[in-house]
Amino acid sequence: MTGLIRARVERAALQANLRTIRACAPASRVMAVVKANAYGHGLLSTALALAEADAFAVARLEEGVALREAGVRRPVVLLEGVLDARQLAEAARLELDLVVHQELQIALLEAFRGPPRLALWLKVDTGMNRLGFRPQEFRGAWQRLRRLQPESSRLRVLTHLAGADEEDGSYTAEQLGRLQPLIAGLDVELSIANSAGILAQPQALAAWVRPGLALYGVSPFAGRLGSQFGLRAAMTLESTVIAVREVAAGERVGYGGTWRAPRRSRLAIVAAGYGDGLLRSLPSGAPVLIGARRAPLAGRVSMDMIALDVTDLPPVSVGDRAELWGTGLPVEELAAAARTIPYELLCAVSQRVPIELV
Ligand SMILES: *Cc1c(COP(=O)(O)O)cnc(C)c1O
Numbered sequence: 001m002t003g004l005i006r007a008r009v010e011r012a013a014l015q016a017n018l019r020t021i022r023a024c025a026p027a028s029r030v031m032a033v034v035k036a037n038a039y040g041h042g043l044l045s046t047a048l049a050l051a052e053a054d055a056f057a058v059a060r061l062e063e064g065v066a067l068r069e070a071g072v073r074r075p076v077v078l079l080e081g082v083l084d085a086r087q088l089a090e091a092a093r094l095e096l097d098l099v100v101h102q103e104l105q106i107a108l109l110e111a112f113r114g115p116p117r118l119a120l121w122l123k124v125d126t127g128m129n130r131l132g133f134r135p136q137e138f139r140g141a142w143q144r145l146r147r148l149q150p151e152s153s154r155l156r157v158l159t160h161l162a163g164a165d166e167e168d169g170s171y172t173a174e175q176l177g178r179l180q181p182l183i184a185g186l187d188v189e190l191s192i193a194n195s196a197g198i199l200a201q202p203q204a205l206a207a208w209v210r211p212g213l214a215l216y217g218v219s220p221f222a223g224r225l226g227s228q229f230g231l232r233a234a235m236t237l238e239s240t241v242i243a244v245r246e247v248a249a250g251e252r253v254g255y256g257g258t259w260r261a262p263r264r265s266r267l268a269i270v271a272a273g274y275g276d277g278l279l280r281s282l283p284s285g286a287p288v289l290i291g292a293r294r295a296p297l298a299g300r301v302s303m304d305m306i307a308l309d310v311t312d313l314p315p316v317s318v319g320d321r322a323e324l325w326g327t328g329l330p331v332e333e334l335a336a337a338a339r340t341i342p343y344e345l346l347c348a349v350s351q352r353v354p355i356e357l358v
Helices: 011-024 035-039 043-049 061-069 085-093 103-111 135-148 170-183 195-200 331-337 342-348
Strands: 006-009 029-033 055-058 076-078 097-100 120-123 155-158 235-247 265-270 287-290 293-296 306-309 321-325 355-357
Touching (some): 011 029, 011 043, 035 043, 035 342, 043 355, 055 061, 061 076, 097 103, 103 135, 135 170, 287 331, 321 331, 331 342
Parallel strands (some): 006 355, 029 055, 076 097, 097 120, 120 155
Antiparallel strands (some): 006 235, 235 265, 265 306, 287 321
16 A cells, blocks of 8 residues: 555546547547646547546646646647746747736737747637627737738637536526627637537537536536536546544544534544645535545544544455445535535646556
């Protein structure tokens, strides 16, 4: 056994999820979103496992550089684009495609020496109100970029949905309604849908789709599991029982004593804490798997460990494996217990946790 905690990532699950996404969007090319260390799954190993994707998307330049240095030759899109001439030169050297979402970026491109070979993704803000040109700015931005990138297939349009996971698709319809008149008559490749859009908003499918969470087998919808969409959890976060002890009724456990033994209790101490990325907001009662059985968290998550109430489980021994989430315990469920979204749990997995691609 090397190390107590690890994130086991199943290559076959990543690949199966890519196929499932392709089946949902059969006419689209897939830009696999691997930003934030591939949502905690490991940037390089995930990109290698997903070599069949048509392109990769990352948020930042450094992530794109890491992909190129690892030998990834597929198109790589920088979703936030670049901010200065030095970054632009680096992106151009490595042939990283750029999202262009503000005037400053057009000016950088215009000042750049030599025509960019990169594909440019003009980002329109149709209602997220974070990044992107407003609809009334679209024409002007398009014309300036057209001069920089005359090859029609290399100037594309992208927008991002703010509520694709909502039961009521009316905000998505509103966003699509703002996009439609801008691109009418243009021969242009479009990209609109993230995971939720791919799974629930077929009207948002276009030449390109941009799945992140779904690739990792996880549902972007509150109250639903990836498995309900035919997806397979790619990551299992597992650790080890490092001590077993008994406490008397009434004894308090952990920092702050937020949990008191309601009866004589057996506790298993597992090497997993917020230093590994486990959220401290997970409350007592949140489940962890030991063997095939669920044991409730007892007291606060510490930096390096948690306590589980295993009184009702068959005997637990030092060295036993514990699953924090994964194939046996959906990360969606743990996220709900922590009152957050599975994205946050996955991205929080820290440097201390080795990733094992199996
Ligand atoms: C992160 C991101 C995605 C992927 O979103 P998921 O909900 O994980 O599928 C797609 N597009 C953009 C612009 C993003 O920033």
